[in-house]
Amino acid sequence: MTAPPRPRTRSMRTRLLLFISATLVVVCAAMALTTVFAQRSYLLGNLDDRVTNAAERSLGGASLHPDLDKDLTFLHESGHPAGMLAARLDADGSIVAAALVGQDAEPQTLTAAQRTALAGITADGSKHTRTVPGLGTYRVTALNNNGVRVLTGLPMDDVQDMISGLVVIEAGVAAAGLTVAGCVCAVVIRRQLRPLGRVAATAAEVSRAPLGHGEVAGLTRVPDRDTDPDSEAGQVGAALNLMIDHVESSLAERQRSEEQMRRSEERMRRFLADASHELRTPLASIAGYAELMNRGTDRVEPVLAWRRVSAESARMTGLVEDLLLLARLDEGRPLQSSEVDLAALVAEAVWDARAAGGGHDWQLELRLDAPALVFGDEARLHQVVANLLANARMHTPVGTRVVASVESTDSRCVIRVRDDGPGIPPSLLPTVFERFTRADTSRARADAKSGGSGLGLAIASAITGAHGGRIGVESVPGRTEFTIELPVVGEVNELPAVLPRPASV
Structure with missing residues (x-):
C-alpha cells in the first residue's frame, strides 16, 4: 500500500503569508502615496500663496514708476525673501530686466541662460515650475497691472527636500511595519494552522488503516481541543470525527451483515442436509416394506408392514406439514x-x-x-x-x-x-x-x-x-x-x- 502524500500545511502557510504580505504592501504603498500627494499639495499651495504675495508686492513697487520698464529698484525694499527672483516684462512677454535677491547683498542680475529658462510665461497669474540653471527649481508667476508686468519666483528646494524626507521616513516606517506585521502574521498563522496539521495527520493515519478487510475498530480521532465549533479548524476536525464515526458504523454493519450471511448460508446448508435426511428415512422405510410386500415373503406379516408404512407415512406427512408451516410463516402469510x-x-x-x-x-x-x-x-x-x-x-x-x-x-x-x-x-x-x-x-x-x-x-x-x-x-x-x-x-x-x-x- 503506497504511503499517502504528506500534508501540505507548509505550502498553505507560505501562500497565506505571501497573500497577507502583498496586501500589506499594497495598503502601505497606497497610504504612503496618499500622504505624499496630500503633503505635496499642501506645501505647493502654501508656496503658491507666498509666490502670489511676493508677485503682488513686486508689482506694487514697479507700478510706482510705470515709465521705467527696466526698473528693479523695488527689490531694494526690505522684506523680500532671499533667493527670490524678479523680472520686468515688455508687452510681448519678453524679459527686459531680471535679478535675484541675495542674503544681505545687492540683487544679482540673472544671466542670459537663466533668463531664457524663465521665458514664455504669460502675465495671467498662473503658476509655473521652472528649473533655472545655477539656481534650482522655482515656482514662478507673472502679474499685469495697467501695462506694468512683473514676473516673480520663489525657490522650491525646501518643499522638495521636505517631500523627499517624508518619503524616506514613510518608506522606513512602512518597511519596519511590514516586517513586524509579517512576523506577527507568521506566528498567528502557524498557531492557527497547527490544528489543521493535526487534523491532516489524523486523516493520514486513518487512511493507512485496513478498511477493506478485517475488523476495524478504534480508529484514531481528532483530539477534542481541535474540534471547537467556534473555529474553522475545529469545524473541520469535528466533521472528520463524524465521518470516521460513520465509517466505523458502516464497516461494523457490513461485518455484521457478512457474518449473518455466513451464518445464514451455514444454517441453510444444514437445513437442507437435515431435511433431506429426515425425509429420506421414512421414504426408505416405506420403500423397504413395500418391496417386501411385493415379494410376498413370509418373514414379514402384511399387517405389520402396512402399520410400518402408515407410521412412516404419518411421520413424513408431519415433517412436510411442519416445513410447509415454517415456509408460510417465512413468507408472511396471515394467520x-x-x-x-x-x-x-x-x-x-x-x-x-x-x-x-x-x-x-x-x-x-x-x-x-x-x-x-x-x-x-x-x-x-x-x-x-x-x-x-x-x-x-x-x-x-x-x-x-x-x-x-x-x-x-x-x-x-x-x-x-x-x-x-x-x-x-x-x-x-x-x-x-x-x-x-x-x-x-x-x-x-x-x-x-x-x-x-x-x-x-x-x-x-x-x-x-x-x-x-x-x-x-x-x-x-x-x-x-x-x-x-x-x-x-x-x-x-x-x-x-x-x-x-x-x-x-
Whole structure:
C-alpha cells in the first residue's frame, strides 16, 4: 500500500503569508502615496500663496514708476525673501530686466541662460515650475497691472527636500511595519494552522488503516481541543470525527451483515442436509416394506408392514406439514385471528399431554389477575403449547414433573412450561430455537422415535413471533423453563398483514 502524500500545511502557510504580505504592501504603498500627494499639495499651495504675495508686492513697487520698464529698484525694499527672483516684462512677454535677491547683498542680475529658462510665461497669474540653471527649481508667476508686468519666483528646494524626507521616513516606517506585521502574521498563522496539521495527520493515519478487510475498530480521532465549533479548524476536525464515526458504523454493519450471511448460508446448508435426511428415512422405510410386500415373503406379516408404512407415512406427512408451516410463516402469510382464552387452551394441551405420556407428572397452574384473552390463531397457539409439552415429554425421564402455568395481567399473558428434568446442555441453548436442533446431533439415530425432527421449538418460536410475542428459555440441571409472552386483547386487535420473518432459517 503506497504511503499517502504528506500534508501540505507548509505550502498553505507560505501562500497565506505571501497573500497577507502583498496586501500589506499594497495598503502601505497606497497610504504612503496618499500622504505624499496630500503633503505635496499642501506645501505647493502654501508656496503658491507666498509666490502670489511676493508677485503682488513686486508689482506694487514697479507700478510706482510705470515709465521705467527696466526698473528693479523695488527689490531694494526690505522684506523680500532671499533667493527670490524678479523680472520686468515688455508687452510681448519678453524679459527686459531680471535679478535675484541675495542674503544681505545687492540683487544679482540673472544671466542670459537663466533668463531664457524663465521665458514664455504669460502675465495671467498662473503658476509655473521652472528649473533655472545655477539656481534650482522655482515656482514662478507673472502679474499685469495697467501695462506694468512683473514676473516673480520663489525657490522650491525646501518643499522638495521636505517631500523627499517624508518619503524616506514613510518608506522606513512602512518597511519596519511590514516586517513586524509579517512576523506577527507568521506566528498567528502557524498557531492557527497547527490544528489543521493535526487534523491532516489524523486523516493520514486513518487512511493507512485496513478498511477493506478485517475488523476495524478504534480508529484514531481528532483530539477534542481541535474540534471547537467556534473555529474553522475545529469545524473541520469535528466533521472528520463524524465521518470516521460513520465509517466505523458502516464497516461494523457490513461485518455484521457478512457474518449473518455466513451464518445464514451455514444454517441453510444444514437445513437442507437435515431435511433431506429426515425425509429420506421414512421414504426408505416405506420403500423397504413395500418391496417386501411385493415379494410376498413370509418373514414379514402384511399387517405389520402396512402399520410400518402408515407410521412412516404419518411421520413424513408431519415433517412436510411442519416445513410447509415454517415456509408460510417465512413468507408472511396471515394467520386466522380470533379471541383465544389461553387458560382453556393450556388446560386442554395438558390434558392431551397426560394422555400421551402417563409416566410423567403433569400439573396445571392458573394465576389470573385478569381474563387470559389474546388475539390470534387458536390452532397455532395450541400447537405452540403442545410442542413445548411434547419436548418436555421426549427429553425427560419417566416420573419427571412438568408444570404448565398461565399468568395474566392487564397488559400481558404469560405461559410457562417448567420441568425438573436433566436440563438442556449449555452448548445447545443459543440454538435451541433454530430448525433441526436436536440434543442428539447425529443424523443416523438408532431409534427414530427417540427424538423429534428438531422443528418443534422452531415452529413455536415462529408462531409466537407471528403473534407479536416473545419466547425464551432458561435451563440448569434440575430446572428447565420455557416462557411465552403474548399481548392481551386491547394491546393488539389484529395480526400483522405481513408476519415478521423468524431469525433462524
